[in-house]
Amino acid sequence: MWRHLNLRWIVGAALLLLIATAGGAVSAAQNQVKNPDTLIEATIGGPETLDPAWGYDTASGEVIQNVYDTLIFPKADSASEFVPMLSTNVPSVADGTISKDGLTYTFHIRQGVKFQNGDDLTPFTVKYSFERDLIQDRAGGPIWILLDPILNVGTWDSFVAGVAKKMGVADQYAKDLKAFDPTKPGTYTATMKQVDQKAFNEMAGHFQIKGNDFIVRLAKPAAYFLSTLVGNWGSIVDWTWVTSKGVGGWNGGAATWRFFHNPKAEQSKLFSEMNGTGPYKLASWDRVNKKVILVRNDHYWRTSAAVKTAIIEGIDEFSTRFLLFQKGDADMIYVPRQNVGQVDPLVAELCTPKAGGPDFTMPANRDKCQATGNKNATLRLFKDLGENLNQGVYFQYDINPTSKYIGSGKMDGQGVPPEFFSDINVRKGFAYAFQYKTYIQQAWLGEAVQPTGPIPASLPFNNPENPIYFYSMNDAKAEFQMAWGGTGHIVAGPNGVLDSAQVLTEDDVIKGDTIQPGPDGVLETSALGDDQIVVDKTGELWNKGFDLTLLYNTGNAQRKTATQIFQKNIQNLNPKFSITIQSEAWPQYLKDLIAGNLTMFVIGWLEDFHDPHDWVVPLMASYGAFSGFQGKTLLDYAKAHWDALINSASVELNKAKRQADYNKLQLWYFEQAPSVVTVQALGRHYEQLWVKGWFYNPLYPGQYFYNMSK
Amino acid sequence: MIAFIIRRLVILPVIILGVTLITYAMFSLLSPAEQLAAYVSSPTQLHGGTAAVERLIHTYGLDRPIWERYLNWLDNIFHGKLGWSTYANMWVSQAIAAYFPATLELAIYSFIPVIIVGIWLGVLSAVKQNTIIDHLTRIMAILGWGFPSFVLAIFLILIFFGILGWFPPGRLSTWADLVVSNLTSFHFIRYTGLNTIDGILNWRWDITWNAFRHLVGPVFTISFLEWAILLRVMRASMLEVLRQDYVRTARAKGLPERVVIKKHARRNALISAVTVGGLLVLGFFTGGAITETVYNYRGLGYFFVFSATQLDSAAIMGTALVISGGVVLTNLIVDVLYAIIDPRVRLE
Structure with missing residues (x-):
C-alpha cells in the first residue's frame, strides 16, 4: 500500500508542477468579442427563490433586480x-x-x-x-x-x-x-x-x-x-398575473391571506415564476446547472437594454471559472480573495477610485483606469470598492454554563466563569490586544479599512472622529490587570491634556488631571491619546489566569486569523493566560451561537438598506441580529441604555439632531465595547476589456445588466 | 433463477426501510438548531434574536417529534417527492431525475471503454505475463490508480481547454445551451435529456458534436481512473485461473491456446471482474463528484456531495434511499451475471 501512496503523491506532485508550468501558457481571450449579444457572469451558488417577497440572499436579489422594478x-x-x-x-x-x-x-x-x-x-x-x-x-x-x-x-x-x-x-x-x-x-x-x-x-x-x-x-x-x-x-408585482389560475397566488383579500403567510420557499407561488416591469425577462432558471438566463425586455418603458441576453451561472470551482474567463467564455467572474494573485497578471486596465482613499461608488467613466503594461492581458480590474460589509468580534456576556469552551467554568486559571466578558475591562483588553493593521494585511490582503464604529464610513451619519481601539499591548495589559477586581486610574500624558475625558464612561469621575473609578470601583473609561492607565491593584483575572476556547467556522480563513491574533497576543501578556483555537462546521457553530456556547464569535454584517439604523440595530439593539445573541446581561443593558436612542434616532427628521444621536450611539459603542468591528471590506470587480458601462453601487445585490454592453 | 430474483426483490423494500430508519435516527442526533443550518446560511437572517430562531425552527417543523417528521417523510416518499432539497431548490425526486441524465450520459461513454479496455488488457497482461506488454500495462494501471482524480481533471482541462481550446467544461457551450433552452428560433425537443442523443433526434448534429466535446474531459478522467482497477482485478483473476488444473488439462488435450484462453480461462476469470464491474457502475453514479466539480458537469455525484456539505437533510436521506436501492439492484444484477457465467451458481 505504501508504494501506491508514494506513487500517488509523486504523480500528484509532478502533475501539479506541470500544471503550474502550463498555467502560464493558457492562451488568453482574443480581442475579438465573444458572444457579443450575451453577457455572461460566472459566480458561485445560485438564487434560493425568484419571489421578491421571499428572497433575502444576494443571488436571488441579483435576478430580481434585473426583472422587477421598484418605485x-x-x-x-x-x-x-x-x-x-x-x-x-x-x-x-x-x-x-x-x-x-x-x-x-x-x-x-x-x-x-x-x-x-x-x-x-x-x-x-x-x-x-x-x-x-x-x-x-x-x-x-x-x-x-x-x-x-x-x-x-x-x-x-x-x-x-x-x-x-x-x-x-x-x-x-x-x-x-x-x-x-x-x-x-x-x-x-x-x-x-x-x-x-x-x-x-x-x-x-x-x-x-x-x-x-x-x-x-x-x-x-x-x-x-x-x-x-x-x-x-x-x-412591484402584477396583481392580475399573480392571482391568475396559472400562478395561483394570494388574491389580495382579507379572508385569504392566512393561507399565504410564512410560506417555505417551495410554497411561495412566485418561487420560480417572474413577471416584472424590469429591463430583462426570465427565460429559464436551470436549478441543476445553477444557471439563470435572462432575455431583454424589448417593451421596457425605458430604452431597452443594450445586450440581448444575460446569463448568471454558478460555477463553484474557481479554476474552471477562471479558465472560462481566460478563454473569454465569461465576461465577469467572482474571484475569491485568495485567488486574486492568479488573475492579476492578466489585468490590462486597473481602475481605482478617486484620490483620497476608498470610494463607495464607482461611476461608469473610465477616467481613473490606467494601463498596467501586463503582456497578453485582456482584463479590467476595479479595485478598492467600498463594500457595505463589515466584520466584528462579538463577546458573549453570559456564556452558557454548560459550554465546553470555558474549561472549569470558574476564575481559577483552568477556565473562565460564564460571565467572563460581562467585565468591561476584559472586553477592552481583547480590543487592545488585536492587531488591526496586521489583520487587514494578512487576512484581507490589505483591502479593508478599520471602521470607526458600528456605522461604516460609507454611510451618512458616520462619525469619522469617533474614537477607535488600536493595537496597544500596554493598554491591553492594564485592562486585563484591572479586570475582575483590579483597580486603576488614568493620568494625563506628556501633552498635559486629559484626552480620555471625552469618553468618560459610566460613573467614572475626573479629579484634577486624572480619571478615577466611581463608586463601583471599576475604571470603565478608555485611555485615549497619550493618556496612561495606572494600575493600582491587579485583579483576580491577572493573578489566577484563565483558559478559554475561541471558535471559528471551518473554512473561514479570515476568522481563523482573527482568533490566532488574539491567541498570540493575549498569551504573551501573562503566562497564566491560555487560549485554545478550535474550528467547527457551520451547523455546530450556528447551534453553539444560538445556545450561547461560543465565548465570542467573529462574523460579518452586510447591510439590508443604506441607513445607519440597519447598522446600530444588529450591533447594539436588544433585538439585533448579533447583539441579540450576546447574552441577557447585554440585552438588559441595551434595553435600558441604548434601545430608546436607537429608536428615536431612526425617526428623527432633523439631520443635525440625527447626527448628534448617532454620534452618541457610536461613542457609547466604543465606551462599552460590546463588540469590536475590525474591518470594512474593500471589494474588486474583474471583467473583460470588451465589457462597457459597468459601475459600482454597493446597494446592488449583484450585476445590474441594464447599463452594460459589449 | 426467477425465484432467486423475486426473493431479492422482496428484500429490497425491507433494506430500504432499514436505511431510512438508520438515516433518520442519525439526523435525530442533531439538535433543531443544528438542523436549522440547512435553512440559515448567515446569522443576518436571525434578525429578532432568539425569537427569530424559534420562529424558524417552528416553521420548518424542527421542533416536532422525530417520529412525526419520519412519518411525514415517508408520506412524501409515497407521494414521490422525497422531501424538499434546499440545495437543489426542488423536490429531491425531481433533483435526482434532473441530475440523472448528465450522469447517465457520462456513465455510458465512460463504462464502455472501461469494460473493453479493462478486461481486454487484463487478459492480455496475464497471458503475456512478465513480457514488455505486461510491464507496460501494469505501469499504466498503477499510474491510473495512483492519479488523484482532481489533479488529472485539472491537468486535462488546463491542457485541452486552457491551451488547446478543444474540450470545454460544462455540458454545452453558451450558444448550444441557448438552442436547447429554446431561446433561439429553433424548436429543440428534449427526448432523453442526453445531449448527444437529443442532438441527433433533433437533427442538430452541431449540438451532438458540442456535447461530445464537453464529454471528452470527464469521460477520459473517469475512464482512466476506473479501467486500471478493472485491469488489475482481471489480470490477477486470470493468472489464478490459468494455473488451475482444468486449464492445464485443456492444454494437455491439445486445444488451441485461443480456445483455452477464451472458453476456459477468461470466462471463469470474469466472475471477479463482474463483481468489480458492479461496484464501478455504482461508482459512476455516486462517486464522480470531484470530476464533475472540476468540469462543471452537474451530475448525481455533484448533487450528492454538495447537498451533504450543506446539511440538506432531505437530499441526504433521499439519496441514501436511492443509493441503497441502487446497491441492492446492482448486486442482484451481479448475482444474475454470476449465474450466467458460472453454471455452478445456477445449480446451487
Whole structure:
C-alpha cells in the first residue's frame, strides 16, 4: 500500500508542477468579442427563490433586480441618493410628497408602463405588492425591513397578535393559532378569521390610492423609509398575473391571506415564476446547472437594454471559472480573495477610485483606469470598492454554563466563569490586544479599512472622529490587570491634556488631571491619546489566569486569523493566560451561537438598506441580529441604555439632531465595547476589456445588466 | 433463477426501510438548531434574536417529534417527492431525475471503454505475463490508480481547454445551451435529456458534436481512473485461473491456446471482474463528484456531495434511499451475471 501512496503523491506532485508550468501558457481571450449579444457572469451558488417577497440572499436579489422594478432606485453612482423608477417622483418634504410629520409618503405612479406579459402597471398593483410583502413575511426573511417603518413591528405575526390583544381575544387566538393547519380549512376558527380580517384592514389602512398616487402612511416617522424601498422586497408585482389560475397566488383579500403567510420557499407561488416591469425577462432558471438566463425586455418603458441576453451561472470551482474567463467564455467572474494573485497578471486596465482613499461608488467613466503594461492581458480590474460589509468580534456576556469552551467554568486559571466578558475591562483588553493593521494585511490582503464604529464610513451619519481601539499591548495589559477586581486610574500624558475625558464612561469621575473609578470601583473609561492607565491593584483575572476556547467556522480563513491574533497576543501578556483555537462546521457553530456556547464569535454584517439604523440595530439593539445573541446581561443593558436612542434616532427628521444621536450611539459603542468591528471590506470587480458601462453601487445585490454592453 | 430474483426483490423494500430508519435516527442526533443550518446560511437572517430562531425552527417543523417528521417523510416518499432539497431548490425526486441524465450520459461513454479496455488488457497482461506488454500495462494501471482524480481533471482541462481550446467544461457551450433552452428560433425537443442523443433526434448534429466535446474531459478522467482497477482485478483473476488444473488439462488435450484462453480461462476469470464491474457502475453514479466539480458537469455525484456539505437533510436521506436501492439492484444484477457465467451458481 505504501508504494501506491508514494506513487500517488509523486504523480500528484509532478502533475501539479506541470500544471503550474502550463498555467502560464493558457492562451488568453482574443480581442475579438465573444458572444457579443450575451453577457455572461460566472459566480458561485445560485438564487434560493425568484419571489421578491421571499428572497433575502444576494443571488436571488441579483435576478430580481434585473426583472422587477421598484418605485425608486439608487442613483447610478450614489448609494444615498435615489432616482424615480415606477414612481415619477422621489418623495421629499420640499415638494410636499413627504408630510411635515414624516409619516405620509406620496408616490406618483408612472403611467404607460407594462408588465412583461402585457398587463398595465396601476396604483392598485403597487398597493397589492406592498400588502403581499407584509402578509407573506416568512421566517428568516427580509420583510421586517418594511414592517418596522410601516407598522412599527418586527414581524407580521406580532402585529396580528397585537390586534388580537386589542380585541380582547389574545388567549383564544393564540390557542387557535397553535392548532391551525393550513391544509385543514376546518382549523381556521371564527376567532382567527375575525382577528385576521381586522389585522388586514388595519394594515391596508396604511396604504391609500388617490387618483394615480400611491400613498403610504407610516406608523412612525422613519427617516430611513425611502432606503428600504430599493431592495428586492420593494419590487412591484402584477396583481392580475399573480392571482391568475396559472400562478395561483394570494388574491389580495382579507379572508385569504392566512393561507399565504410564512410560506417555505417551495410554497411561495412566485418561487420560480417572474413577471416584472424590469429591463430583462426570465427565460429559464436551470436549478441543476445553477444557471439563470435572462432575455431583454424589448417593451421596457425605458430604452431597452443594450445586450440581448444575460446569463448568471454558478460555477463553484474557481479554476474552471477562471479558465472560462481566460478563454473569454465569461465576461465577469467572482474571484475569491485568495485567488486574486492568479488573475492579476492578466489585468490590462486597473481602475481605482478617486484620490483620497476608498470610494463607495464607482461611476461608469473610465477616467481613473490606467494601463498596467501586463503582456497578453485582456482584463479590467476595479479595485478598492467600498463594500457595505463589515466584520466584528462579538463577546458573549453570559456564556452558557454548560459550554465546553470555558474549561472549569470558574476564575481559577483552568477556565473562565460564564460571565467572563460581562467585565468591561476584559472586553477592552481583547480590543487592545488585536492587531488591526496586521489583520487587514494578512487576512484581507490589505483591502479593508478599520471602521470607526458600528456605522461604516460609507454611510451618512458616520462619525469619522469617533474614537477607535488600536493595537496597544500596554493598554491591553492594564485592562486585563484591572479586570475582575483590579483597580486603576488614568493620568494625563506628556501633552498635559486629559484626552480620555471625552469618553468618560459610566460613573467614572475626573479629579484634577486624572480619571478615577466611581463608586463601583471599576475604571470603565478608555485611555485615549497619550493618556496612561495606572494600575493600582491587579485583579483576580491577572493573578489566577484563565483558559478559554475561541471558535471559528471551518473554512473561514479570515476568522481563523482573527482568533490566532488574539491567541498570540493575549498569551504573551501573562503566562497564566491560555487560549485554545478550535474550528467547527457551520451547523455546530450556528447551534453553539444560538445556545450561547461560543465565548465570542467573529462574523460579518452586510447591510439590508443604506441607513445607519440597519447598522446600530444588529450591533447594539436588544433585538439585533448579533447583539441579540450576546447574552441577557447585554440585552438588559441595551434595553435600558441604548434601545430608546436607537429608536428615536431612526425617526428623527432633523439631520443635525440625527447626527448628534448617532454620534452618541457610536461613542457609547466604543465606551462599552460590546463588540469590536475590525474591518470594512474593500471589494474588486474583474471583467473583460470588451465589457462597457459597468459601475459600482454597493446597494446592488449583484450585476445590474441594464447599463452594460459589449 | 426467477425465484432467486423475486426473493431479492422482496428484500429490497425491507433494506430500504432499514436505511431510512438508520438515516433518520442519525439526523435525530442533531439538535433543531443544528438542523436549522440547512435553512440559515448567515446569522443576518436571525434578525429578532432568539425569537427569530424559534420562529424558524417552528416553521420548518424542527421542533416536532422525530417520529412525526419520519412519518411525514415517508408520506412524501409515497407521494414521490422525497422531501424538499434546499440545495437543489426542488423536490429531491425531481433533483435526482434532473441530475440523472448528465450522469447517465457520462456513465455510458465512460463504462464502455472501461469494460473493453479493462478486461481486454487484463487478459492480455496475464497471458503475456512478465513480457514488455505486461510491464507496460501494469505501469499504466498503477499510474491510473495512483492519479488523484482532481489533479488529472485539472491537468486535462488546463491542457485541452486552457491551451488547446478543444474540450470545454460544462455540458454545452453558451450558444448550444441557448438552442436547447429554446431561446433561439429553433424548436429543440428534449427526448432523453442526453445531449448527444437529443442532438441527433433533433437533427442538430452541431449540438451532438458540442456535447461530445464537453464529454471528452470527464469521460477520459473517469475512464482512466476506473479501467486500471478493472485491469488489475482481471489480470490477477486470470493468472489464478490459468494455473488451475482444468486449464492445464485443456492444454494437455491439445486445444488451441485461443480456445483455452477464451472458453476456459477468461470466462471463469470474469466472475471477479463482474463483481468489480458492479461496484464501478455504482461508482459512476455516486462517486464522480470531484470530476464533475472540476468540469462543471452537474451530475448525481455533484448533487450528492454538495447537498451533504450543506446539511440538506432531505437530499441526504433521499439519496441514501436511492443509493441503497441502487446497491441492492446492482448486486442482484451481479448475482444474475454470476449465474450466467458460472453454471455452478445456477445449480446451487
